[in-house]
Every structure is written in C-alpha cells, then in structure tokens.
Amino acid sequence: MYPILVELGSYQLRAYGVVVALAILTGIWFAAREARRKGLDSAVITDAAWPIILAALVGARLYYVVFHDPAGYLVRPLEIVAVWHGGLSVHGALLGGLLAAVWSIRRHRLAFWRFADVVAPGVILGQTVGQIACLLNGDSGDPPMVAGVVVPPAASALLVVAAASLWWWRRTASLEEASSVSRRVETVGLVLGTVSLLLVGGASAVRAAAPAAPELGRPAPDFTLPDLAGKLVRLAAFQGKKVVLINFWATWCPPCREEMPTLERLARLHRDALEVLGVNIDSSGPAKVRAFVRELGISFPILLDPDLAVGKLYRLRGLPSSFVIDREGIVRFREIGFRDWTDAESQFVLDQALRPR
Numbered sequence: 059m060y061p062i063l064v065e066l067g068s069y070q071l072r073a074y075g076v077v078v079a080l081a082i083l084t085g086i087w088f089a090a091r092e093a094r095r096k097g098l099d100s101a102v103i104t105d106a107a108w109p110i111i112l113a114a115l116v117g118a119r120l121y122y123v124v125f126h127d128p129a130g131y132l133v134r135p136l137e138i139v140a141v142w143h144g145g146l147s148v149h150g151a152l153l154g155g156l157l158a159a160v161w162s163i164r165r166h167r168l169a170f171w172r173f174a175d176v177v178a179p180g181v182i183l184g185q186t187v188g189q190i191a192c193l194l195n196g197d198s199g200d201p202p203m204v205a206g207v208v209v210p211p212a213a214s215a216l217l218v219v220a221a222a223s224l225w226w227w228r229r230t231a232s233l234e235e236a237s238s239v240s241r242r243v244e245t246v247g248l249v250l251g252t253v254s255l256l257l258v259g260g261a262s263a264v265r266a267a268a269p270a271a272p273e274l275g276r277p278a279p280d281f282t283l284p285d286l287a288g289k290l291v292r293l294a295a296f297q298g299k300k301v302v303l304i305n306f307w308a309t310w311c312p313p314c315r316e317e318m319p320t321l322e323r324l325a326r327l328h329r330d331a332l333e334v335l336g337v338n339i340d341s342s343g344p345a346k347v348r349a350f351v352r353e354l355g356i357s358f359p360i361l362l363d364p365d366l367a368v369g370k371l372y373r374l375r376g377l378p379s380s381f382v383i384d385r386e387g388i389v390r391f392r393e394i395g396f397r398d399w400t401d402a403e404s405q406f407v408l409d410q411a412l413r414p415r
Contacts, residue, residue, distance in 0.1 A: 073191065081185070081186075082111055082184060084184050085183060085184025085185075086184075088179060088183050088184070089181075090104055092177075093176045096175070098172070098176055105166075106159070106162035106163075109162060110158040110162065112158070113157060114151040117153050118151035119146055121151075121153065121154075123138050137396075159174075272373075277389070278381065278383045278387055278389045279371045281293050283337065283362060283363055284362055285359050285360060286344055286360050291335070296333050297386065297387045301333070301384055301412050302383040303334045303380060303381070304372075305334065305336050305337065305379070306337045306339060306372070306374055306377060307337070307339070307377060309346050309350045313377070313395065313396035317378050321358065322354070322358065324400060324408075325357065333359075335358070336361065337363050339364065339377075341364045344362060380392065391407050391410075
C-alpha cells in the first residue's frame with residue numbers, strides 16, 4: 059500500500075485522488091478516440107462526460123450510504139457528504155453514470171446503442187485504472203495475498219476484461235486505423251491481463267488456505283503484538299476481564315486521525331471495563347507513530363503491526379477498522395471507516411458488549 063505520494067508538512071498528495079483523476083481522464087480520452095474512429099463527433103463525448111462523471115460520483119456515495127449503514131447515517135446525516143471519510147461504491151457509480159448517460163443521449167439526440175458502443179471500452183479502461191487506486195490505498199475488499207502482495211479480485215478481473223476489450227477493438231480495426239499508440243495500449247493491456255490471470259489463479263490457492271475473516275458471534279482470532287515500549291500484548295489476556303475494542307489505523311490515514319480523539323475519550327470513560335487497543339500498520343518505523351501519539355495525547359495501548367500479520371488475520375478492508383470483542387472473546391461488532399465512538403449509537407453498541415451475559 060502506497061497511499062501518499064508526496065507529503066509536504068500538513069499537505070498530502072494522495073495516490074487515490076491522483077489515480078482516480080487519471081482513470082477519469084483515461085476513460086474520456088479513450089472514448090473520444092473511439093468516437094472519432096466510428097465517425098461520431100468527439101466533442102459530443104467530452105461534453106457528455108462531465109455530467110456523467112458528476113452523477114457517477116453522487117451515485118457512488120448514495121449507494122454506499124443506503125446499503126452500507128443507513129441507520130448510522132440517519133443518526134449522523136452530515137456524514138453523508140463527508141466523502142473524505144471513505145465510502146464510494148462502483149455499483150452506484152455505474153447506476154448514476156447510466157442515468158446521466160441516458161439524459162445526455164436524449165439531449166444530443168443520439169442512438170443509445172451507438173453511444174454505448176463508443177463509451178463502453180473507455181468505461182472499462184477507466185474502471186481498471188481506478189481499481190489501482192484502491193490497491194494503492196489498501197481498501198480493496200477482502201483481498202487475497204500472493205507473495206505478500208495484495209491482489210484485489212475485482213482489480214484482477216477488470217484487468218482481464220480490459221485486456222479482452224482492447225484486443226477486440228484492435229482486431230476489428232483496420233491496419234490503417236491501428237496507430238502505433240493504439241498498438242502500445244493494446245500490448246500493455248494484454249500484458250496486464252495475462253499477469254492478472256496468473257495472480258487470480260495463485261490467489262485462489264492462497265485464499266483457500268487463509269484463515270476466515272472474523273464473523274459476528276464467532277471467537278476473535280488471537281494475536282500477540284509489541285507495544286511502543288516493546289512489551290508484548292496478547293488479546294487472549296483480556297478474556298474474562300474486559301471488553302476489547304481493536305482499532306486498526308495508520309498515521310497517514312485522515313479518518314484515523316479524526317477518529318482517534320473519540321477513542322481516547324471512550325477509553326477514559328470506560329477504563330475499568332473496556333480496553334482499547336490501537337493496532338498501527340505503518341511500515342516506516344515506530345518513531346513516527348510515537349510522534350503521532352504524543353501529538354494527539356493518546357493514552358491507550360498502541361500495538362505495532364508493520365508487516366500486516368494481524369491485519370491479514372482480520373482481513374482488513376479499509377482504514378480505520380474496528381472490532382468490539384466481549385469478555386468471552388466473541389466478536390460483537392465491527393466497523394469499517396470513521397466512527398464517532400462517543401455518540402449515542404456507539405454507546406448503544408458498547409452497552410450491548412459490556413452487558414454481562
């Protein structure tokens with residue numbers, strides 16, 4: 059995972075935003091090129107692209123809100139617009155983009171299938187590039203591991219589809235239309251597709267042998283990690299004594315920084331019955347983690363998991379991620395993304411876990 063490309067003081071140039079912008083531009087460029095090849099005015103494509111992109115972004119957010127945690131967003135309605143906390147769905151993006159595309163088609167009086175035939179390869183190529191953003195950001199869902207490398211199944215599958223689409227476009231084009239640029243694009247696509255097929259095959263075997271992700275109502279996987287002082291802390295040591303909240307986080311994660319003070323207040327409020335364990339996954343060493351902890355005044359234990367050994371065990375899908383484990387060692391609640399752990403909904407969740415059984 060390489061979420062930050064450049065960091066200058068408090069400014070961070072994040073890989074996710076850069077790659078998503080690149081994906082959008084790539085999709086538009088390819089669709090405009092295909093329009094010219096098929097005798098359609100490329101200006102129509104670029105004119106239609108921006109409302110489609112806006113609708114896709116709105117649809118991606120609304121789909122996530124409705125299907126991920128609608129009750130939580132009703133309690134915290136301002137969070138609906140807080141896209142910097144994470145939460146975009148490709149399904150909603152496709153639905154929103156499709157609705158805007160239909161509007162654009164009617165506006166420009168185009169044939170639906172002709173328009174779809176022109177833009178479909180660009181959408182696939184753009185989505186493929188966009189999946190790389192998820193890979194760099196470390197939030198591709200339920201990723202298998204190959205030789206220590208996260209390989210999102212969706213990204214691998216989309217690379218294969220993109221390679222096939224580029225191959226078909228190249229096959230149907232005449233030799234005169236197939237410029238040197240298009241041949242290079244095709245070659246890259248085919249190479250990526252071949253590599254993806256190999257990775258998918260290898261990932262299947264690794265995934266079959268991997269431990270299952272923690273399920274609600276099931277025992278939490280035990281682990282032992284060092285804290286910032288080098289002392290080993292084992293999860294099972296708290297069983298029968300305290301409820302445990304495990305929070306996976308990183309210093310480069312803005313939602314993690316925003317969530318940390320609420321975890322600190324929670325830890326102080328329930329210090330006798332609840333143990334908060336912050337599992338840091340930074341690979342740059344403990345010095346930066348110590349500075350972060352001092353800056354925010356964090357008093358609960360911070361454990362170090364730089365090689366993602368425990369992160370893989372808990373099948374991280376994004377940051378921050380939290381698991382509430384009761385005194386019997388059973389997973390009672392999990393949250394992916396930012397949460398205010400001092401609000402009424404969070405208090406209800408914790409009350410359920412803290413209640414004697």
